[in-house]
Amino acid sequence: MNTKVLTFLVDDDAAYLYGTRKLLxxxxxxxxxxxxxxxxxxxxxxxxxxxxxxxxxxxxLLDLEMPVMDGWQFLEEFLQMKPLLGKEVKVYIVSSSIDDRDKDKAKSISVITDYLVKPLNSAGLREIFKPAEQ
Known part of the structure; x- marks a missing residue:
């Protein structure tokens, strides 16, 4: 088990937030x-x-399609905050979009660790949170 690990789930789908939180x-x-x-x-x-x-x-774990401010808009602000954070933050896009344009755009943004397609299962989450190789 990882210790003292803080995770943010960002999504407008309450069922996804609940289910993913419970799996974590x-x-x-x-x-x-x-x-x-x-x-x-x-x-x-x-x-x-x-x-x-x-x-x-x-x-x-960031969704792309949300009201008020979507994932792309958040990433613009995150890039400005990143130098001030004082630690590495791994950002995963977790979206239902299988559009290659979204995947290509995600690859072009340096702070994105990976692009994952919903729904996430236990194995997928364990892969994200596995300890770094020693």
């Missing part, structure tokens, strides 16, 4: 999971706690 907790893949319904909520939270490493996530 069941498999003990991280210590704390915070959920956000859109990019604006998570961007505001991160700006409010910009210099607090304990409230800076280790992982962000």
């Amino acid at each position: 907790e069941y498999h003990k893949l991280c210590d704390t999971v915070l959920t956000f319904g859109n990019g604006r909520q998570v961007a505001d939270f991160m700006k409010e706690h910009l210099y607090d490493k304990e409230r800076t996530p280790d992982y962000i």
Whole structure:
């Protein structure tokens, strides 16, 4: 089990947030999971706690299609915050989009670790959170 790992789930689908959070907790893949319904909520939270490493996530699982602020718009703000965060944050796009244009755009953004297609299952989540090779 990883210790002291904070994960942000960012998606407007309440059922996805609930199910993914339960899987993360069941498999003990991280210590704390915070959920956000859109990019604006998570961007505001991160700006409010910009210099607090304990409230800076280790992982962000980010949807693309959301109201208020979508995943792409959040990533623009995240890129501006990144130099001030004080630690590495792994960002995974988790989307129902299988559009190659979205995948190609994601590959062009350096902070994105990977592009995953919903739904995520236990094996997929364990792959994201597996410890780095020693």
